Amino acid sequence: MNDTTQQQVFDIIAKQAKIDVSTIKPESTLKDLGIESLEAIEVIFDIEEHFNINFPDQQGANFDSDTAQSLVDAVQKALDDKVAAGEGSD
């Protein structure tokens, strides 16, 4: 399941960055991949739409400095929280 989540998140990032998905490493930040500012917000939006989850606001932080793996972890946590809240089947 983790691999699947990772693959899906990496695919979304690759699409936005217009790069080959194989070039994304877990430790790559969005900025490393050439995704900055508004594009980073778009990646977050695409991930939220794709998984039907809501990321909490990162007040005062930039998504640009998030690593690919941290986004995968955040998705997994949001999905787990949804299951725990009994919303897993929607």
Place this chain on the structure above:
Amino acid sequence: MSNVSMRRVVITGMGAISPFGAGAETLWQGLREGHSGIRPLRHPDAGRLKVKVAAQVPASFDPAAHIDERTLPLLDRTSEFALHAAREAISQSGLDFGDGVLGLRTAVIVGTGVGGETTQDEQSKRLYADNATRVHPLSIVRLMTNASASQISIAYGLRGPTFAVASACASANHAIIQAGQMIRYGLADIAIAGGTEACITYGAMRAWEAMRVLADETCRPFSANRRGLVLGEGAGIFVLELLEHAQARGATILAELAGSGMTADATDIVSPSADGAAAAMRQAMVDAGLTPEDIDYVNAHGTGTLANDSTETRAIRLAFGAHADRLAVSSTKSMHGHALGASGALELVAVIGALRDSVVPPTANLDQPDPACDLDYVPNVGREMPVRAALSNSFAFGGLNAVLALKHAP
């Protein structure tokens, strides 16, 4: 330029509707005392929104108390604000447009970021959510971006150049600059100018949320713990007048609009550039015949976002050099919120107050110094000090910069 600069522009009236209520003086007194207009969000759909705070015009604002019942149905909330503020400004100026002659030489230029957003949101909801088959027949005249300028023109018979200016968060400053240029270049002797915004709708709030630039608790410009901007609303409208015209009729002059600077970053649609902002500040000083050492106060754009505040700090350093460390800089958005296209107008009330009363309004909620923001931001408490001249910065999404230079009344 020399014969153009012979025509000097002064401000002889100001009016405002703001989170502090009606009146420019009410706004100024609130700001100089460091009071906050930021409150829990008041909206029927507040429960469905993540954003919890806003700087809204108080619920006690009753347009029907000030505007006649035949005009009211024509107005979006933006125009209610603008008309109200215009009436205050014109009344203070002592101008009488009743003779029909002066109106020909009077321009009306009003900035707004989004125009009739309340009307747009309400009518869209009717169509798409309520499945109504009809929208209100006055929707177009309410929501058009020029409605506020046109309503002021009609209310007072002002027949000079009249239009709206839209440049997001710099709209008011661009409008005031444009109005000043009209007078300088002889196209008008008087201009009614400023900005208005009323954009705290469900749709607009969701869009701002999606951009993730809204603060969750309050606006903390230049503070290390700043978490974004707080949306506001309101209007500020001014009477600009040719100096000789004002002197000839013995008008009370509030301040001189001594110069202005306008630039575009031409880089990113949202990320600001220090170079673009600095160029606008330099231009404003040169245009006003002022040197950096002549300026005592800068009313900052100071939105409270991570990107703006550090970039604006760098820009001020670029524009002012060593004098940057002797400037008082404050962001009054910490108190009146970010009223987008009206911001520059609310902030001009603060600058006029500072020049007149020799008090610089503070930056509220600044409690954690940020190494990237290393100027004197007059934290939390206003400061009594002489203010000979001041700049007022507005920088917009889209990379648009508009800076006003103000001086004491001559």
